[in-house]
Amino acid sequence: MSGALAGYLEQVEQGLQGLTRWRRRAMLRELEAHLRDEAEARGLTTEAGLSSLVAEKEHPSLLAEELAR
DSSP: OOOOHHHHHHHHHHTTTTTTTTHHHHHHHHHHHHHHHHHHTOOOHHHHHHHHHHHHHHHHHHHHHHTTT
């Protein structure tokens, strides 16, 4: 897994600590699959490409807050 993608997911996971482990892992798997699908569709295969992809996304703490609702 790319460092940029792993870092983004780790930050989201930190914001989801109030959820059960199972729910947190399910959400992270779904988010990772979505990001990988988007990267593939856009032809982003390098670390720089994946870094730009996650930079376009919502800040991890804000996303985690929305997901935890």
